[in-house]
Amino acid sequence: MTEDNFELAVVQVPSPAQGEFLVKNLWLSIEAGIRTMMHEPDVEASKSTIPLLQKGEPVHSFTVGQIIQSRHPRFPKGSYVTGLCNWQEYFISDGARMQIVDADLAPVRYYLGIMGAMAAPAYFGLLDVGKITDGETVVVSAAAGSIGSVACQVAKLTGCRVVGITGSDEKVDWLVNELGIDAAVNYKKADNLQDCLKSACSGGGIDVFFDSVAGKSLEAVIDVMKVHGRILAYGALHGYDGGDSVWPTNYLKIIYKRLCVKGLSSLDYLNRLPEYHAQMSRWISEGKVRWRETVYEGIENAVPAWIGLFQGKNIGKMLVKLGDPEQIP
Ligand SMILES: NC(=O)c1ccc[n+]([C@@H]2O[C@H](COP(=O)([O-])OP(=O)(O)OC[C@H]3O[C@@H](n4cnc5c(N)ncnc54)[C@H](OP(=O)(O)O)[C@@H]3O)[C@@H](O)[C@H]2O)c1
Known part of the structure; x- marks a missing residue:
């Protein structure tokens, strides 16, 4: 366009x-x-x-x-x-x-x-569908965007190790030094995203992926997912404006690793917005979440x-x- x-x-x-x-x-x-x-x-x-x-x-x-x-x-x-x-x-x-x-x-x-209807699924998706728990490793794509940055902070507040995938060094800096996530990878500079993710996850593998991009980053994440990991599919930015296929070429690994892939729609959480507003406004007033x-x-x-x-x-x-x-x- x-x-x-x-x-x-x-x-x-x-x-x-x-x-x-x-x-x-x-x-x-x-x-x-x-x-x-x-x-x-x-x-x-x-x-x-x-x-x-x-x-x-x-x-x-x-x-x-x-x-x-x-x-x-x-x-x-x-x-x-x-x-x-x-x-x-x-x-x-x-x-x-x-x-x-x-x-x-x-x-x-x-x-x-x-506080919007589009960000609420990051909260409900990670907690209710992904069932993230303290100590798990969560990776978020488009991590410095409006929804990704909420997902990163929800996972961090739950006690997870959080790794973001993003597209500039300035965004890496914001995510790590201001939002306080554990690591972030600039996918535009990564020769091998899979290796970068492995080291960002300290070699331990990924439990949950909150994904807004699909395509190559999803492929790299699947390689680093743990057995029984969960993928929350929220968007497919990679293919929206003329990008390559959003499908991972390593699809079979979803089966070998018994991964659970669940699509999320903001429409499913509209009736829970008051609950989300109450929690998010509390976190904002307590200074627990940051926002740009x-x-x-x-x-x-x-x-x-x-x-x-x-x-x-x-x-x-x-x-x-x-x-x-x-x-x-
Ligand atoms: N399922 C639903 O109901 C629902 C509802 C609302 C939104 N969504 C999805 O949520 C996602 C985020 O949307 P948003 O409007 O809030 O945007 P956003 O995350 O605030 O901004 C988009 C960011 O994505 C990154 N990006 C753009 N094109 C990319 C590409 N081809 N590959 C990799 N990264 C790319 C860019 O950051 P970098 O610098 O990191 O590249 C950009 O800043 C979208 O996938 C959207 O479809 C889903």
């Missing part, structure tokens, strides 16, 4: 009708998964398992905005809302699939990142920010700031 595939348009937003409200979007969440909704012309939409964007349709992702006019009884003017929305500065909603967020619990943009954001300004920079995600330009959550909240009496 390049910027030429996108167009910025000016459209009129109507006034809210009865049962509707007008939202001023403040923050856009820039998400890699949007790429999986954009198909090449030769791909039949019917073959996809997710709703695909059609040519000319607005791109959408999670946003946080402020209600500036309301004719809806449950969504008062001045409150902040999040939901899956078009990349627009203003929009009308009837409240379907929109949720009010608690601006007293955390800054509202956190609901797109560390990479912020672009203005809707005209949404596409450069999104393309930048695939070039590793973000540390932590990639966001676009669209505006400031209004003073509402």
Whole structure:
């Protein structure tokens, strides 16, 4: 994808009708998964398992905005809302699939990142599905990204040895020296990722892999996994934007090692978000988790920010700031 595939348009937003409200979007969440909704012309939409964007349709992702006019009884003017929305500065909603967020619990943009629906599966996936325990070795790919950095810290707070895979020395430094994980490998510099992982894991092998990338890094990890290890498959960045196959060529080792591979979807944890918010806000207030954001300004920079995600330009959550909240009496 390049910027030429996108167009910025000016459209009129109507006034809210009865049962509707007008939202001023403040923050856009820039998400890699949007790429999986954009198909090449030769791909039949019917073959996809997710709703695909059609040519000319607005791109959408999670946003946080402020209600500036309301004719809806449950969504008062001045409150902040999040939901899956078009990349627009203003929009009308009837409240379907929109949720009010608690601006007293955390800054509202956190609901797109560390407190967001996309990060929650890192917490529930590692603890409930991966069943990580004190002393186990956990490896995380895209470790300095918004979800990977949460996964690293959840595993560290559980007492695991944590190793990140990431794409720059600056990110290695952030992960090890600020987030306090045990080791991180810059995959772009590693001649042999498998050997680098072996030494980062002190020769002991990997119990659990939280994976957002697949492809070559998954292949290297499978080689270093312990027998009965668990792989939590959350994303496949390696193949989203024209990369090689995401499938590991050492598939048979999944069988020989009796590995458990489990796919995770953020949709499965939406009803547990209050539990996640309570735990994460507690960790934030106790200074137990750290967080970074990479912020672009203005809707005209949404596409450069999104393309930048695939070039590793973000540390932590990639966001676009669209505006400031209004003073509402
Ligand atoms: N299953 C679900 O329900 C669900 C929901 C939301 C997100 N996800 C997945 O979560 C993952 C993270 O998404 P995010 O939007 O939060 O992005 P992110 O992790 O904040 O940022 C993406 C990072 O991935 C790395 N990356 C990009 N392209 C790569 C490639 N080809 N190979 C290796 N690393 C690459 C880059 O860092 P480096 O410098 O380290 O390369 C980049 O900073 C994605 O796979 C996404 O699909 C899954």
